Amino acid sequence: MVDIANVVQGFPGVRPLPGIEDAWTWPLSTMFTYGLALTSDGAHAVQMNMRGAGDEQLLTDVLSFARDRSTEVLAAVPFAVLDDFQPRSSDYRFDTVAAVLPTVYNLHPKTPELGKVTYMVFPAWRCEFSGRETEIEAKARLTKFLGAADLHRLPAPFLKMRFDNPKTGGGSIGTELGLARTDLLFTELRELEQAEGAWIEFQNFQNKVCRAYWQDGLRLAIDGGEGRPIEQNDLQTFAYRFLFEGVDDES
Numbered sequence: 001m002v003d004i005a006n007v008v009q010g011f012p013g014v015r016p017l018p019g020i021e022d023a024w025t026w027p028l029s030t031m032f033t034y035g036l037a038l039t040s041d042g043a044h045a046v047q048m049n050m051r052g053a054g055d056e057q058l059l060t061d062v063l064s065f066a067r068d069r070s071t072e073v074l075a076a077v078p079f080a081v082l083d084d085f086q087p088r089s090s091d092y093r094f095d096t097v098a099a100v101l102p103t104v105y106n107l108h109p110k111t112p113e114l115g116k117v118t119y120m121v122f123p124a125w126r127c128e129f130s131g132r133e134t135e136i137e138a139k140a141r142l143t144k145f146l147g148a149a150d151l152h153r154l155p156a157p158f159l160k161m162r163f164d165n166p167k168t169g170g171g172s173i174g175t176e177l178g179l180a181r182t183d184l185l186f187t188e189l190r191e192l193e194q195a196e197g198a199w200i201e202f203q204n205f206q207n208k209v210c211r212a213y214w215q216d217g218l219r220l221a222i223d224g225g226e227g228r229p230i231e232q233n234d235l236q237t238f239a240y241r242f243l244f245e246g247v248d249d250e251s
Helices: 004-008 056-068 135-146 182-190 232-244
Strands: 023-028 032-038 045-051 079-083 096-100 118-124 160-165 199-203 209-214 218-222
Touching (some): 056 118, 182 199, 209 232, 218 232
Antiparallel strands (some): 023 032, 032 045, 096 118, 209 218
């Protein structure tokens, strides 16, 4: 078993992280600041990366929260979503801490024995994770959508979609829903206007799927329900709430 503490304390510039036992922080030039804490079993670690100097208080909050729920962290498949997170600083609105399998994101490729037992953790929002991501999807979310090291980022809700629009000629390839950015969805929703036969299916973090389409007018069907007429402004408002907040069974 790797001696995590011994390995980490050999990193250049490393020092103990105040306010939390068995935890350390160290810089990578001026580009990043890292923080790592041992889990309660002593055999694993949780690590958070921050751009620039970062925020030591938030770093302590995230690592403490993740360590307190290390059983869930170690059960990540491939994400563990630790909700009810409340940063001490009012500068942040995060409500969740996410953890990532080492096989999805290896934090220490030059130190393989450490990389295998270190779980990346970062502050996030619940709407960013479905709980059903494959490892390929999780890696794509991390590298292309989330910007996990940016403490001032905006939420990037989980979204999968597919669409076809005969009027514009736009559409997705294949029959499966694919990961997408929210701006694409809102743009394509606007393109539905007066586009007979055009449709969009989109899935949120609750794994609910909606279908918006033009059939003698704009219509919306929620999670397999019957389509109902809807105005464009109302559709845009609904889609925003659907992605960022989710919907209940009464919607």
